[in-house]
Amino acid sequence: MASNKAVEERIKALVAEVLAEEKSAGLEDRQENINDIEDAMVRIGDMVAREFGFQKLAEHTGPEPEHPPCPKCGCAGVKRGKHARQLITRRGEVPLTETKYHCPKCRQLFFPSDRAVGTGSEVQLHAADVSPNCVRVGPSR
Numbered sequence: 001m002a003s004n005k006a007v008e009e010r011i012k013a014l015v016a017e018v019l020a021e022e023k024s025a026g027l028e029d030r031q032e033n034i035n036d037i038e039d040a041m042v043r044i045g046d047m048v049a050r051e052f053g054f055q056k057l058a059e060h061t062g063p064e065p066e067h068p069p070c071p072k073c074g075c076a077g078v079k080r081g082k083h084a085r086q087l088i089t090r091r092g093e094v095p096l097t098e099t100k101y102h103c104p105k106c107r108q109l110f111f112p113s114d115r116a117v118g119t120g121s122e123v124q125l126h127a128a129d130v131s132p133n134c135v136r137v138g139p140s141r
Helices: 004-024 034-061 113-117
Strands: 078-089 092-102
Touching: 034 078, 034 092, 034 113, 092 113
Parallel strands: none
Antiparallel strands: 078 092
8 A cells, every 4th residue: 555645645636636526516615514424434544444345355356266275174065146245344435346265175165365355254164174075276274
């Protein structure tokens, strides 16, 4: 990420631009009090946080693997299409669209991005936990 100073300067420029647009649209004549201003601050902060989260999550979820290992048993997963879900963060919901996979052994759906993103429950795999009848994917333990 860019340095805090650089980000701060870009934010200052963006805020100045938004306020100039308000002024040119005649919106500065509104009777605002500190509560109105603070509500706008929170609203804008939440919008920035959600967009930041959306773009960072997109970086962590792609590209999609062909046959990722099931987080429970290690068998190769099979693609089952795209799935959109909302991740609940401290700053609101962030949309995440990713490929879901099906494990033929466990018969469960899973998202390989859960490990990279830090969502879902990851089960530690050991050699004794893996069925000899499944195709193991990834490094062996």
